[in-house]
Amino acid sequence: MELWQEMLRQSVDSAKDLVERFEFDPGQATQLNSLFHIRINPYYLSLIRYPGDPIWLQCIPDARELEDDGLPEDPLAEDSHSPVPSIVHRYPDRVLFLTTSQCSMYCRFCTRKRKVGDSTKINMKYIQDGIDYIAKHPEVRDVILSGGDPLMLTDFLLERILKGLRDIPHVEIIRLGTKMPCVLPQRVTPKLCKMIKKYHPIYVNTHFNHPWECTLEAKRACEMLADAGVPVGNQAVLMKGVNDDPDVMLELVRKLLTMRVRPYYLYQADPTKGTNYFRTPVSKGLDIMDKLRGHTSGLAIPHFVIDAPGGGGKIPLLPQYVIGRAGKNIILRNYKYEIFTYPDLEEEPVGHAPPVEKAYLRKNGKKNGKKEKVEV
Numbered sequence: 001m002e003l004w005q006e007m008l009r010q011s012v013d014s015a016k017d018l019v020e021r022f023e024f025d026p027g028q029a030t031q032l033n034s035l036f037h038i039r040i041n042p043y044y045l046s047l048i049r050y051p052g053d054p055i056w057l058q059c060i061p062d063a064r065e066l067e068d069d070g071l072p073e074d075p076l077a078e079d080s081h082s083p084v085p086s087i088v089h090r091y092p093d094r095v096l097f098l099t100t101s102q103c104s105m106y107c108r109f110c111t112r113k114r115k116v117g118d119s120t121k122i123n124m125k126y127i128q129d130g131i132d133y134i135a136k137h138p139e140v141r142d143v144i145l146s147g148g149d150p151l152m153l154t155d156f157l158l159e160r161i162l163k164g165l166r167d168i169p170h171v172e173i174i175r176l177g178t179k180m181p182c183v184l185p186q187r188v189t190p191k192l193c194k195m196i197k198k199y200h201p202i203y204v205n206t207h208f209n210h211p212w213e214c215t216l217e218a219k220r221a222c223e224m225l226a227d228a229g230v231p232v233g234n235q236a237v238l239m240k241g242v243n244d245d246p247d248v249m250l251e252l253v254r255k256l257l258t259m260r261v262r263p264y265y266l267y268q269a270d271p272t273k274g275t276n277y278f279r280t281p282v283s284k285g286l287d288i289m290d291k292l293r294g295h296t297s298g299l300a301i302p303h304f305v306i307d308a309p310g311g312g313g314k315i316p317l318l319p320q321y322v323i324g325r326a327g328k329n330i331i332l333r334n335y336k337y338e339i340f341t342y343p344d345l346e347e348e349p350v351g352h353a354p355p356v357e358k359a360y361l362r363k364n365g366k367k368n369g370k371k372e373k374v375e376v
Contacts, residue, residue: 004187008104012040022051022060032061035274037117039106044183047212054210054242059105062277069276073114076270077311086122086130090311094142097130098122099161102152104184109239109278111270116148124157131164138170144205146177151187155195162199174199179207181232181261185221193228204232205264209243214255226260233264236302238285239278246291253292253300263302265314270307282306282317290319294335 012021015029018038032038040059047055081090088096101115101122115121134140143165150158165171180187181204196202204225208214225232234256236243243249253263266289269279289304305314323331323339330342 002189004104004184004189007041007043007184007186008039010042011104012045013038018061024061028063028066029061031066032063035065036061036108036110036113037106039103039117041104041184043186043217044105047215049212052241053212054248055212057239057241057278058107058109058209060108062108064277065108065274067274067276069273071271071273071276072309073273075111075272075309076307077309078112081311084126084129084133086126087133089133089137089140090313093139094144095134095137095140096144096146097134097161098147099127099130099145099150100124100148100152102147103149104152104180104187107179109237109269109272109275111272111275113272113274122148127161127164131161131168134165134171135168141170141172142175143171143173144175144177149178149180150176151178151180151192155192158192159195159199162196162202166199173201173203175203175205177205177207177235181206181218181221181225182208182213185215185217188221188224190224193224193230196225196230197228200229202230204230205235206232206261207236208234208252208256208261209236209239211248211251211255214252214259219259222259222261232261234261234302235265235267236263237267237269237278238280238288238304239269240280242278244280244284244288246288249288250292250296253302254296257297257300263300266302266304268304268306268317271309286317286319289317290335293319 012018015024015026015033015038018024018029018033019026038061044055044059049055078088078096081088083089086098088098090096098115099122101117101119103116106117110116134143145161150161153161162174165174206222208218222232236252238244243252249266256263266285268282268285269275271279285304289301292301304317306317307314321332321334323333325331325344326341328344328346330344332340332342334340
């Protein structure tokens with residue numbers, strides 16, 4: 001048994017553990033455990049500094065999960081875009097491939113609570129159905145493995161899936177959506193990285209939400225993936241009490257770059273049943289983005305997006321940088337709120353060809369010393 005598997009066996013994962021370790025009310029602990037599974041592995045548990053801190057909020061169950069907030073269980077309408085049980089096909093050229101129901105730590109803000117932890121809904125028996133679906137759809141060039149967490153699979157089982165996908169000619173890109181580098185970095189081993197290298201191009205999107213998660217162990221895991229030729233991006237979720245502060249987010253994105261992780265997305269929290277207490281106003285995210293731009297490298301700035309309820313896909317949001325127009329000029333402001341004018345060009349009329357370059361005419365518009373008409 002590998003170290004990461006042994007650590008999983010030592011996880012807090014029952015109502016009884018909650019009562020013994022955190023003095024939960026037994027009835028409430030049982031109710032929370034039945035609503036959504038509990039698993040906090042020893043590594044992630046060790047990152048908690050005090051009750052209610054940003055790490056605690058992400059992993060320790062909260063009575064507010066029991067409140068009936070009227071929010072949907074499937075806010076992104078994934079189930080209605082699921083042609084076979086393991087596939088979500090929303091975008092034209094890419095699919096989400098659900099490979100396992102298990103996670104090494106169950107996030108309290110999970111948008112897939114209705115399925116994650118439930119092996120009857122996400123199961124290995126559906127894997128071949130997913131591979132067959134992808135093989136029959138040549139428009140699919142990009143496959144994202146998710147779940148649950150695909151790195152909960154053994155190296156052997158994960159490789160079977162990767163090989164199955166690589167045998168499909170039209171699959172160009174494979175992505176692994178995994179929180180392991182953040183919540184159980186011991187899962188990233190030399191053996192795993194050596195196996196992944198055989199199936200490039202492989203990309204990893206991981207999930208750090210707070211600077212305290214950027215430990216030496218996490219850094220080592222991310223660097224191992226990068227050394228194996230795997231580009232690593234980060235998808236954070238904006239959450240009240242966790243990272244809804246510009247200074248916290250600035251520290252996070254800077255630390256991620258030092259770990260060779262590119263901040264990719266900052267998600268507005270999805271309106272999922274049982275997670276409403278994490279949500280912030282959209283204006284909070286826009287304010288954070290405004291305070292990142294110009295104050296750190298462009299490499300460190302993620303896309304702030306809303307994954308549109310009902311399955312509309314990711315919609316990027318930006319602070320307002322275009323103030324208006326003055327004639328042909330566009331009036332802009334920068335990160336210091338200084339005002340600048342950019343001289344815009346008028347759009348070419350539809351069907352109007354651009355002027356032919358003189359050099360092109362000199363080279364191609366003459367024959368036997370005489371200028372010919374050049375069709376454009």
